Amino acid sequence: MSVTFHLPSVLAAHVGDTRTIKADGATVGVAIDHLVSRFPQLAPRLRDAHGAPYPFVTFYLNDEDVRLVGGFDAMVSDGDEVTIVPAVAGG
């Protein structure tokens, strides 16, 4: 399954300054595995050393909070979109 990730500008710098990038996987977690295998510096910014989600980085699968649809184990389909939204505090 090919999934499109949408990244904020703070993370785009770690994937070659692009804000939209595709990755493959049957679940959100596997697609993230694929993404970070290509951009290892992204890994610690998306999840902890054990692969668990951080409480300050949220993922939305087709605009639905991934925590409510199975977390990183949520199944994905071709063309699905995952939006990554880290906490920011600027004002």
Place this chain on the structure above:
Amino acid sequence: MTATLDPGAMSHDRSLPNLSREELLRYSRHLLLPEVGLDGQRKLKAARVLLVGAGGLGSPAAIYLAAAGIGTLGIVDFDVVDITNLHRQILHGTGDVGRSKLASAISRLREVNPHVTVEPHETRLTSANALEIIRQYDVVVDGTDNFQTRYLVNDACILTSRPNVYGSIFRFDGQVSVFCTPHGPCYRCVYREPPPPGLVPSCAEGGVLGILPGIVGTLQATEALKLVLGIGEPLIGRLNLVDALGARLRTVRIRRDPTCPACGTRELQQLIDYDAFCGVADVSDEAPMLEITPRELAARLARADDVVLIDVREPYENAIARIHGARLVPLGAFADAIPSLDRQRDIVIHCRSGARSATAVRQLQAAGFTRVWNVVGGILRWADDVDPTVAKY
């Protein structure tokens, strides 16, 4: 037309304040909207909205809410206008540099709309005063610039049952939502805990597009207005993501988390120590940090002492101003660079003001380094005390 706008003739709610003839004229384009109308405008006049922060987000929110006729605007801020604020904080002008932000805001808002009462709260919002201040208002607009105050505002809004019109920005991205309503989620439902200090740079460190708070703060003002008027679909259970570079607005769904300690289980019954919660407290308990002033550093460099000088700012900051001989290792990549550092040598770390370099010093201390110094005041103080040709930004 004037006769039909007589409040007594049009309004059914006698508890709302009346509008003067000047106000009727001033708000005439609102009065023509069936969704606002005379009673709506009177609701706006009766409303009390609190802006936490008179900075990037608070500026456009305050100006538009004042222009729209919100009767009472409370503003919490303790800061002074700095020239680096002016590219985005449109409440303040060049002549206000050095003035308190509240004094500047009051002058500007009086000019925008003399019918608005501005209530200044010249203080830092803390666990000790947040409930007392927030309780005085109907709606809160969160325009703060740090995680501690964001969690404080959220929790105080839950405890006082006040809606929290949230906005946040960084670089080219913004977030907007309405939290803390009777059935909707709160900030903790989305972000249960803040990132550890140093992981997410502040706007002072990472930069922000000056126009972005204009977009996000105006969206917050719109939501505050809708809440007061009781019209439209408030941004409850939805998080709007503003992408200024892509010119896209994305809406994701968020929900109340039944396990949320603030609005779910309600186990959070009082405000907490937010510095500790966000990991920025108890530095006094940590190992002492060696510090070096820019003048002392300049003397060591002039003597050709064996010093490894590291700049932990971003490359674009280094392009603006740098100290000759410094090795650039942005803080985000610092942990990866630690194995390449020689712990036998004296390591001196600087950034823009001394905050990020302190984080890097702590990382080295945690890795067992002992001969590590933080440059007090960063390159800004270097420019003041050592080399005035170095640009300040």
